[in-house]
Amino acid sequence: MNSMEHGSRSSSEDAKGYRALVVDDEVPLAEIVASYLQREQFEAIVADNGIEAIAVAREFDPDVVILDLGLPGIDGLEVCRQLRTFSDAYVVMLTARDAEIDTVLGLTVGADDYITKPFSPRELVARIRAMLRRPRVLQTTAAAAPEQQPAPPRQFGSLSIDVDAREVLLDQGPILLTRTEFDILEALSGRPGIVLSRRQLLEIVRDGPWVGNEHLVDVHIGHLRRKLGDDAAQPRYITTVRGVGYRMGTGQ
CATH class of the missing domain: 3.40.50.2300 (Response regulator)
Structure with a gap:
């Protein structure tokens, strides 16, 4: 019933x-x-x-x-x-x-x-x-300020991240991400070359303090890498910094 x-x-x-x-x-x-x-x-x-x-x-x-x-x-x-x-x-x-x-x-x-x-x-x-x-x-914010010019997509080699449209293209083809995956990618791509800890990523994505298992980030990063065809051993986009967290590379 x-x-x-x-x-x-x-x-x-x-x-x-x-x-x-x-x-x-x-x-x-x-x-x-x-x-x-x-x-x-x-x-x-x-x-x-x-x-x-x-x-x-x-x-x-x-x-x-x-x-x-x-x-x-x-x-x-x-x-x-x-x-x-x-x-x-x-x-x-x-x-x-x-x-x-x-x-x-x-x-x-x-x-x-x-x-x-x-x-x-x-x-x-x-x-x-x-x-x-x-x-x-x-x-x-986008609806309240329609006159504001959209930011240009962020480019990392063949990877394009359009934050305003929440769209990701790889070699001109669309990549379908969950909201959390996109938010993590947005956080990393907005700070290229800077290492973000797992907790920092979670707090940016959740927009507030995080209480829980910080290693949840690792699972989402794994999903992102698979969808982007990114090899953790030879990363083009997302690099693991052991004992610290992750940073966005420059692409190849």
């Missing part, structure tokens, strides 16, 4: 409103999370299984999906894989298991963050807000 709770449309009409899909077979927990999100002017929907979550996401087009790893039937990893075929929503994975393998597996299928049960709904909402804030600020 479907278990869905719709947030008040009137509250979500706020200019700062976002859409959130909460997916957990522990329905009371999911409804608590949804209620906290609704208080923050989100429009929130609850789904209690993976099949329902995918169907709802296609119609609801959420900005963020809070996704339990241990769903019955289609688990959170498979839901995330399928979401990534049609949605660029942020995905926060919920897990009752604190094993690192769960975190890494979740991120390799496109999750942007994770939080371990039990957790504070207030903390979860705060992390979601920080996650959403930066892309929305960029969009708002």
